Amino acid sequence: MAWNEPGGNDNKPRDPWGGGEQGPPDLDEALRKLQEKLGGLFGGGKSGGGGSGGPSAAVSGGMFVILLLVAAVVWALMGLYTVDEQERGVVLRFGKYYDTVQPGLRWNPPLIDDVTTVNVTRVNTVAHREQMLTEDENIVEVNLSVQYVIYNAENFVLEVRSPEVSLGHATESALRHVVGGSSMDYVLTDGREQLGIDVQQRLQDLLDNYGTGIQISRINIDEAKPPAEVQEAFDDVIKAREDEERVKNEAQAYSNGVIPVARGAAQRVLEEANAYKEQVVAEASGEAERFTKLLTEYRKAPEVTRQRLYLDALQTVYSNTSKVVVDVEGGNNMLYLPLDKIVNQSSSGQAGRGSSDLDVRELTNRVVEQIRRDSAERNSRGGR
Known part of the structure; x- marks a missing residue:
């Protein structure tokens, strides 16, 4: 039958907690039963019914178990730690090296393992x-x-x-x-x-x-x-060494400026001497060759060659002087020709250039005529 149905000797409702009368549950009895069960789990005996101090012992035993559970949770949480990316963890188990852990969330048994983190990237x-x-x-x-x-x-x-x-x-x-x-x-x-x-x-x-x-x-x-005691003397030595280095640099700079110029001048003199040598040798060789060829032509036609040599000589003399004196028969024996003024007048304009050309032509004709007369006179004297 149900617990609240009548059925007892006195037809009263049954108490589920074992009491004869209906009422609230007995907490002491509940704690005592819990203590007995835990005592059975951990090997303890049941307490005698009706002994003094039973409910207080049950309460103390339950608190002890709860404290043990809380201590276990706290101990487990104490083993959690984090190793940063820049760190490495050195684990010692009972004081002996166990492992080197990498970055991340780690757990080691507290009081058993000792972890020391070391930054391995910081300078x-x-x-x-x-x-x-x-x-x-x-x-x-x-x-x-x-x-x-x-x-x-x-x-x-x-x-x-x-x-x-x-x-x-x-x-x-x-x-x-x-x-x-x-x-x-x-x-x-x-x-x-x-x-x-x-x-x-x-x-x-x-x-x-x-x-x-x-x-x-x-x-x-x-x-x-x-040391500070000799710092001033050392500074003097440093200054003297710097002055020495400065003077050396100045001397080297002067040397670098003078020596190449002197070498260039010497080389220029050598080149000019070699050029003059080549020029003189070439001119001498040319003159010798020209004389040889002229001698051959002279043997073929002496008069024509002589006349040509005379004209070339006059041309050379006239081209190198600005004043010419010509011996002309009749009138003044000496004819002065200011060739420098004639040349200057020839460059003053078109009309001037025409008159100067006329004077030069007239002078040339006179010189050629005089040369011909001299040649005829010499020939006539030679015929006599």
């Missing part, structure tokens, strides 16, 4: 300043900055206790070694760039031997100077 910078002796026993002060990245997270975390401290010590050692093998002038002037390259190479070798997992990107020599 870190460490400055270092030190005074040291050079090879020539001079003191210099060098200020440099070291740029590095972490390329091996496992070695960076596990191999060296304090990688940054080791980096500083290694930097000082490498710098002292390189500077100690160089002169002061080399460190302070021309060798600064090479100094940084040498220090970087030696420092990287030391870090690789230590197994620090650090990769040196660049070493910048920010400043290299002598």
Whole structure:
């Protein structure tokens, strides 16, 4: 029958919680039953019915289980963590290296695994300043900055206790070694760039031997100077060296300007001498050849050749002088011909050019006539 139907000895409704009278459920009884069930699950015995302290023990047991569940959830949530894209996680399980995790959402058991994240892409910078002796026993002060990245997270975390401290010590050692093998002038002037390259190479070798997992990107020599006590004297030396270099450059520039001009003048003189030589030799050869041919023609016709030579001589003489005196029979014995004025008048205009041409023709006719008379006279004297 149903629980609320009558059917008892006293025809009263049945209580589903075991009570004889109808009423609200008994919470203590419910907790006691829950405690008994949990005790059975974890191996505990049932509490005696009617013993003192039963409901309080049930409450304490239930709270303990709830606390255990909450602690388990919190413990699980504590193991969640995120590794950024620029980082790598080094996992230690019970203090021993276990794994290197990549970027993303990760979970490791808390209190069992210890995770250390390391940024492997960021360029870190460490400055270092030190005074040291050079090879020539001079003191210099060098200020440099070291740029590095972490390329091996496992070695960076596990191999060296304090990688940054080791980096500083290694930097000082490498710098002292390189500077100690160089002169002061080399460190302070021309060798600064090479100094940084040498220090970087030696420092990287030391870090690789230590197994620090650090990769040196660049070493910048920010400043290299002598101590402050001798700075003024060193500045004077620098100025003197700069003046020396300036004077050398000026002398070299003057030399570069004078020597090519002198060489060009000398070459020009040589070329002119060679040209004059070739000209003289060519003219001499031509004159000799011409004389040989003229001699042949003279033997064939002596009078004509002689007359032609005379006319050529007069033409040569007249062409090289502006004043001519002609011996003319009758009247004035000497005839002055201002050829320079005649030539100037010939260039003054068309009419002037016509009159000058007439005068030249008349002069030419007179000269030719005189030559013919002289020739006839000589011939007549020769016939007598």
